[in-house]
Amino acid sequence: xxTNIFKLEFKMHLKSVITWSLGVSALIFLYFAxxxxxxxxxxxxxxxxxxxxxxxxxxxxxxxxxLASVLGxxxxxxxxxxxxxxxxxxxxxxxxxxxEERDLTADFLLAKPVGRTQIMTSKxxxxxxxxxxxxxVVWIVSFGAINLFREGxxxxxKPLLLLxxxxxxxxLVFLSVGLVISLLVKRVRSVTPFSMALAFGMYVxxxxxxxxxxxxxxxxxxxxxxxxxxxxxxxxxxxxxLLSVAAILVSLVGSYLLYAKRDIPSAV
Amino acid sequence: xxxxEANNLTKYYGKARGIVDVSFSxxxxxxFGFIGPNGAGKSTTIRLFCSLIYPSGGSAEIFGKDAIxxxxxxxxxxxxxxxxxxxxxxMKVLDLLKYSASFYKEGSTKRLYELADIMELDLTRRIDDxxxxxxxxxxxxxxLLHQPKVIFLDEPTAGLDPLIxxxxxxxxxxENKNGAxxxxxxxxxxxxxxxxxxxxxxxxxKIVEIQDIRTLQKDNYKKIRVTAxxxxxxxxxxxxxxxxxxxxxxxxxxxxxxINLITRLISEHDVADVTIEEPTLExxxxxxxx
Numbered sequence: 326x327x328t329n330i331f332k333l334e335f336k337m338h339l340k341s342v343i344t345w346s347l348g349v350s351a352l353i354f355l356y357f358a359x360x361x362x363x364x365x366x367x368x369x370x371x372x373x374x375x376x377x378x379x380x381x382x383x384x385x386x387x388x389x390x391x392l393a394s395v396l397g398x399x400x401x402x403x404x405x406x407x408x409x410x411x412x413x414x415x416x417x418x419x420x421x422x423x424x425e426e427r428d429l430t431a432d433f434l435l436a437k438p439v440g441r442t443q444i445m446t447s448k449x450x451x452x453x454x455x456x457x458x459x460x461x462v463v464w465i466v467s468f469g470a471i472n473l474f475r476e477g478x479x480x481x482x483k484p485l486l487l488l489x490x491x492x493x494x495x496x497l498v499f500l501s502v503g504l505v506i507s508l509l510v511k512r513v514r515s516v517t518p519f520s521m522a523l524a525f526g527m528y529v530x531x532x533x534x535x536x537x538x539x540x541x542x543x544x545x546x547x548x549x550x551x552x553x554x555x556x557x558x559x560x561x562x563x564x565x566x567l568l569s570v571a572a573i574l575v576s577l578v579g580s581y582l583l584y585a586k587r588d589i590p591s592a593v
Numbered sequence: 594x595x596x597x598e599a600n601n602l603t604k605y606y607g608k609a610r611g612i613v614d615v616s617f618s619x620x621x622x623x624x625f626g627f628i629g630p631n632g633a634g635k636s637t638t639i640r641l642f643c644s645l646i647y648p649s650g651g652s653a654e655i656f657g658k659d660a661i662x663x664x665x666x667x668x669x670x671x672x673x674x675x676x677x678x679x680x681x682x683x684m685k686v687l688d689l690l691k692y693s694a695s696f697y698k699e700g701s702t703k704r705l706y707e708l709a710d711i712m713e714l715d716l717t718r719r720i721d722d723x724x725x726x727x728x729x730x731x732x733x734x735x736x737l738l739h740q741p742k743v744i745f746l747d748e749p750t751a752g753l754d755p756l757i758x759x760x761x762x763x764x765x766x767x768e769n770k771n772g773a774x775x776x777x778x779x780x781x782x783x784x785x786x787x788x789x790x791x792x793x794x795x796x797x798x799k800i801v802e803i804q805d806i807r808t809l810q811k812d813n814y815k816k817i818r819v820t821a822x823x824x825x826x827x828x829x830x831x832x833x834x835x836x837x838x839x840x841x842x843x844x845x846x847x848x849x850x851x852i853n854l855i856t857r858l859i860s861e862h863d864v865a866d867v868t869i870e871e872p873t874l875e876x877x878x879x880x881x882x883x
Contacts, residue, residue: 329695337681429679433735436643437696438669588606588646591636591677 326447327439334451338417342455345413346462349406353463356402357470360395364478367393383535390554395471395480400553403488406463407495407548408528413459414496415520417452418503421445422584423513431589441585449500449577456496464489484560491551491562498547498569499524501576508583512590544568596621596743596774597642601651604637611637612798614651619776619791624769626789626806627778634798635778636676639745642776643673655743669697672741676748676778678728680720686731687716690738697739708734711764712757726752733761737768744768744775750784762788816872817855818845821862829858847872 363370370392374382391397422445425431434444467489471480503523507513527546534543543549550565595618604611612634619625627635640646641653644664653660655667681689690709694701709716712730720731729752736744744765750758765788769775779785785792786806793803819829820843830837833850842865848855852869859867 327696329692333681333692428681429675429677430681432640432643432645432673432675432677433679433693435645436668436671436673436675437693438665438667439696440665443665586647589640591640591645 326450327443328447330434330439330444330447331451334448335454338451338455341413341416342458345409346459349409349459350462350466352409353402353406353466354470356405357399357474360398360474361476363398364393364476380536383532395475395478396484396557399467399471399485400488400557403553404548407551407553408524410456410459410463410492410496411499411524411527411547412520414456414499415503415523416516417455418500419507419513419519419523420516421448421452421500421504421507423507423516426512426590427514432591435589441587442581445581445584449504452500453497456500457493460492460496463492481560484557487560487562488553488556491556491566494566494569494573495547495551497573501573501580505576505580505583508580508587547572594621595619596623596656597625597776598654598657599638599642599651600654602638602641602648602653603650604634604641604646605649610634610798611646611649612641612795615795615798615800616651617793617800617803619774621774622769622772623791624765624775624777624789626785626792627776627795628780628782628785628792629795630780633780633795635780635795636747637798638795639673639747639776639778642745643668643671669739670742672736672739672744672773674732674736674744674746674749676751678725678732680723680728680731682721684720685716686714686718686720686723689720689731690716690734693735694738701739704740705734705738708737708764711760713760724752726754726757729753730757733764737764740768740771740773742773744773746775746777748779749777750779750781758784814847814849814872814876815852815855816845816868816870816876817848818843818866818868819859819862819864820866821864824862828861829855831858847876 374392390401392401422431425434435441467485471485499520503520506519506523513519528548530546531543531548531552534546534549544565545568547569550563550569552563555563597619599615599617602615603613615634615638617625627638629635637646641648642655642660644661647661655671658667660667684692686709690705691702694705706716708714712734714727714730714734718727720728723731729749733749736746746765750761753761765775765777777785777789789806791803791805794801814835822842824839824842824844826837826839826844829844829846831854833848833854835847835849837844837846
């Protein structure tokens, strides 16, 4: 790893890391602030839920959830946090090397006396460090919000820890898959459409998969592998998590190989 | 000793031609010009030497070492000025140059300030806000600050005003005096003419000619213009004459061959004026294009 590349990359990520961290924090905090009110009218709430169409509940992974319980409510809002985390990680993945090519700085950087493997490792570590900051912030805000608003209601720690621990793998999937796709296409002109498509695409796949009961399709999406409802109810990971881990490994190895052989596109 | 060497270097982008069978070698301490129209393959050649792209065939060597296999090691001693200006968003000039210096040996940071001073570059500005010419200056300083032994310049003078261009040439000559070998690509011949000792002409991906710049100018063509009364331009239409043109009472043409032949032809006329000049590289160059 080159420390100078890492430092620069990290600095470039910092603003975005802060923005995303604040955004996800606000989402978790404000959402969970509703919990006391809703929990007090638990019966009303569950009654209302029962009137929703089954498909809708499936789409949001809400079947069998007791919204009046601390973790039930948390797992519901965690899905939205996951969407944010997915977009952030995909952003960093898609932009990791493509931005340098777009802004023509690749010609500058790659003519320096460092190998491509080293460049990529430094960039990956910088992006991962950024994601980890967001990850830590999510932990702090989650525990803070739960303790602030649970009003004495108890909850099990283990499922919550498992849920929060899953974030790191979840982020890595979108980071590495984004990266490998960016290297498979000739040029990424704009990062946002790609990361939005990947994150929402995967989410929609999981939502529709549940609705249609088509398990083959939904098995490929990390939103299914890390379904908050499943982790909370079973206090364990779905074995499908291994698919996510495999996706990370394949994407990373593929990215290194592709980047080592890549012809850096020139301006024209 | 040859420092930069291409052996049958070939690059295809998919099916599109980059360069084909390009071979040349540049000796230590040379300023080697590389000229050709846009799209001829100049940038492709340079980017192969910096291993930004990989050859489809042949080899590129610097210091006798393969440019790809020993890439990181070789690039320690390479300075590269890309043809297109680049910048990291929101970065100040000084930040970028310091970042660049951080890849090289100590002392590069000191040289950075000297170079910025010579090129009259404002270090405090954001690169995004700079004009094209000023961005080009950032590129120049970035490419030279580690005092490399080999310098690749890809269209370095585009966007520079004549005064700065002069300073830049002096800078290159100075680096050259201190032992740097320079590979200078441009599509503007007068620029190459000013500074290079030898040139390669590339066209449609292939090397057309490699020559000493003086040979190119002297041994080839003479540009002759004769003003006389009762001119019969067909008299000049002999072997070795090309681009024959007549315009009110004068003929002008290029001539390659025994000069006595022409002086005899001229003496047949009642000459009012005659000029025999070296053609400019541009004029020579046209022949390679036709």
